[in-house]
Amino acid sequence: MxxxxxxxxxxxxxxxxLFVEIETDDGLVGLGEAGAWAHIExxxxxxxxxxxxxxxxxxxxxxxxxxxxxxxxxxDGTVIMAAISAIDIALWDLKGKRLQQPxxxxxxxxxxxxxxVYGQARxxxxxxxxxxxxxxxxxxxxxxxxxxxxLDEAGKPFCSSFARAMEEATSLVFAIRRAVGLDVxxxxxxxxxxxxxxxxxxxxxxxxxxxxxxxxxIRPDSIDAMTRVQANVPVPVATGERVYSLDDxxxxxxxxxxxxxxxxxxxxxxxxxxMRVAALAQAFDITIIPxxxxxxxxxxxxxxxxxxxxxxxxxxxxxxxYLDGVSSTELVGRDLVTSVxxxxxxxxxxxxxPGLGVGLSEKARSHCPKRNIDIAMRRHVDGSNVEH
Numbered sequence: 001m002x003x004x005x006x007x008x009x010x011x012x013x014x015x016x017x018l019f020v021e022i023e024t025d026d027g028l029v030g031l032g033e034a035g036a037w038a039h040i041e042x043x044x045x046x047x048x049x050x051x052x053x054x055x056x057x058x059x060x061x062x063x064x065x066x067x068x069x070x071x072x073x074x075x076d077g078t079v080i081m082a083a084i085s086a087i088d089i090a091l092w093d094l095k096g097k098r099l100q101q102p103x104x105x106x107x108x109x110x111x112x113x114x115x116x117v118y119g120q121a122r123x124x125x126x127x128x129x130x131x132x133x134x135x136x137x138x139x140x141x142x143x144x145x146x147x148x149x150x151l152d153e154a155g156k157p158f159c160s161s162f163a164r165a166m167e168e169a170t171s172l173v174f175a176i177r178r179a180v181g182l183d184v185x186x187x188x189x190x191x192x193x194x195x196x197x198x199x200x201x202x203x204x205x206x207x208x209x210x211x212x213x214x215x216x217x218i219r220p221d222s223i224d225a226m227t228r229v230q231a232n233v234p235v236p237v238a239t240g241e242r243v244y245s246l247d248d249x250x251x252x253x254x255x256x257x258x259x260x261x262x263x264x265x266x267x268x269x270x271x272x273x274x275m276r277v278a279a280l281a282q283a284f285d286i287t288i289i290p291x292x293x294x295x296x297x298x299x300x301x302x303x304x305x306x307x308x309x310x311x312x313x314x315x316x317x318x319x320x321x322y323l324d325g326v327s328s329t330e331l332v333g334r335d336l337v338t339s340v341x342x343x344x345x346x347x348x349x350x351x352x353x354p355g356l357g358v359g360l361s362e363k364a365r366s367h368c369p370k371r372n373i374d375i376a377m378r379r380h381v382d383g384s385n386v387e388h
Contacts (some may be wrong), residue, residue, distance in 0.1 A: 003060040004098065005026065009051030009087070012360070014173035015148035016030075017295045018082075019360065020047050020172065022090040024059050030094030031359060033297040035266020036082035043108070046083035049272050054087070059098075062091045065270045073220050081244040081267055089272025102303075103356060107275060107308035112169065115306045116186055117317035120146035120293075121210075123288050123329035126172050130179050132327045136319065137180045139329035142346035143212060143314055144180065145187030151214075154194055162198070170205040177209045185212035192387040194221045203220045203233025213238040213260050213289070213345040219387065223248070226257040238262050240277075241291035242267070249277050253284040260313060264291040265301050278309050288314040294318065295333040296340050300351060300358045303341065307350050336364040 004024035013021040018040040022030045034043045050069050067278045069077060069084050089092055096103045104110060121144050122130025127258035129151065136144045150168035176186060194202060206214070215238045230237040236259030243249055244267045252258055258313040263277040264287045278288050288311055290302045299318060306315045334340045335360065338359045341348040350356045377385045 004094075005055050006054045006059050009054050010049065011042060011047040011051075012365075013040060013087075014288055014360070014364050015295075015333070015368045016040075016371050016373060017333070017336070018047075018086065018296075019042055019297060020086040020090050021035065022054070022059070022087065024094060024098075026098075028094055028097050029359075030059075030087065030090035030092070031200050031297055031356060032086040032090030032093065032270065033266050033301070034082040034086040034292060035264045035298070036078045039079050039082075040373070042079045043082045043086075043272070046079055047086060050083055050087060054184060059091060059094050062088065062095065063272060066269065067089065078085070078242070078244055081269060081273075082168060085264075085268065085273065086265045088272050089265065092248065092271045092318050093355040098327060100354045102351055103271065103304040104307040104351065105134075107304070110307050110350055111310050111312070112307060112343070112350075114344075114349055115142070115303055115312075116143065116346060117315045118143035118346075119183070119317055119329060119347050120144075120320040120327075122146065122152055122320040124152055125167075126151070126175065128327075129172065130176055133176050133180055133184075133321075135329050137160070137184050140343060140345050142183065143185035143187060145215075145316060146187075146189050146320060147173075147176065147186055147342040148189055148191055149176075149206075150190065150193055166198075166202060166205060168297045169202065173206045173209045173211075181292040182210075186210075186315075187212050189215040190217045192216045194218055196225050199229045200232045201234050203229070203237075207234045207296070207328075211235055215239065215262070216241070223251050223255050223257050226252070227255040228253050230257055236260060238289055240264075245265065245278055246280065247276065249280055253286055255283060258286070260287050260289050262289050262291040265297055266294060271305060273300070275308075278311060279304075285311075289313050291377060292308065292316045294337055296331055296337040297356070297358060297360075299331060300337075300356045302350050303348055304356065315348070317343075330346065331345050335361060336368060337361055351362075 008023035018034040119141045121132040149172045201330035238260040
């Protein structure tokens with residue numbers, strides 16, 4: 001089949017998400033999404049610049065375009081990689097549509113018949129978080145993530161007393177375990193709030209709750225520090241959502257800094273980058289848990305990836321909206337797209353339709369203007385910064 005030339009590359013700022021549409025001269029349109037959520041304005045500018053290069057190029061030369069955009073100028077970073085990721089996802093969507101095949105078929109075909117997912121719990125109080133977990137369990141989820149035992153209340157100072165913070169967070173983890181029972185896996189996500197010593201202490205404290213994984217207990221800036229944490233806790237550490245370099249993932253693997261890797265489709269290079277990360281991880285017998293806190297477009301991209309991966313553990317399914325305090329049992333942002341998966345007993349079906357199998361809705365295009373993401377930081381009681 002004859003390939004097509006790219007004639008339009010358009011970034012779309014809709015609500016708090018950044019999409020890109022790439023149109024070819026035969027009228028087909030591919031859709032992608034960027035993952036540098038806090039810097040979507042800068043990523044928009046990068047997509048616009050990359051668009052000047054892409055116009056007139058063959059849409060099927062996906063790897064060549066990825067390599068060119070990544071190596072040009074000898075600089076990358078989260079903004080650049082988020083732009084490359086969105087473009088890569090859109091080009092794979094285009095190719096699937098042109099060949100009338102779902103993207104996972106182009107990645108080697110299905111490894112599984114359905115994808116296990118975990119919903120995201122939220123709570124500004126212990127009771128709120130427990131009720132959010134119970135609602136997800138009752139809705140059929142067999143795994144619950146985004147469980148932050150240090151809570152999500154933005155205005156509350158953090159860690160006035162080490163003993164109290166550890167005791168309250170540990171007690172909450174076990175209260176959730178008692179509430180949901182043993183047939184639901186718990187995915188603990190500390191959101192990088194602890195230092196290595198605290199992270200090690202907390203990892204030991206929650207081991208008998210049997211968490212599926214312990215995500216980002218510390219900031220991911222030091223692989224050596226993450227290695228120290230994983231080597232000294234009896235629970236599996238998961239990290240990687242803010243990592244965009246294949247070499248950094250390699251160092252995580254070689255250092256045994258994590259039991260599970262969490263590449264973000266919208267940051268590590270789209271399908272092209274994520275498949276490379278997954279192959280690297282497989283060589284170290286490390287399992288993948290794709291990170292996804294974005295729109296249903298990114299969710300569908302993650303599901304296509306998950307269907308094709310041999311070394312998948314579970315897929316993140318956004319039922320909460322981090323910046324707005326939204327907590328539900330259904331996929332957030334579902335009104336922005338033309339279709340969403342129908343879950344069954346905690347599993348998503350294999351995506352159908354050519355490409356990603358999803359498009360933007362008329363509401364997304366006409367009634368969801370860009371919303372700003374303001375700069376803010378949580379504070380310790382002494383006024384110093386702590387991660388959100």
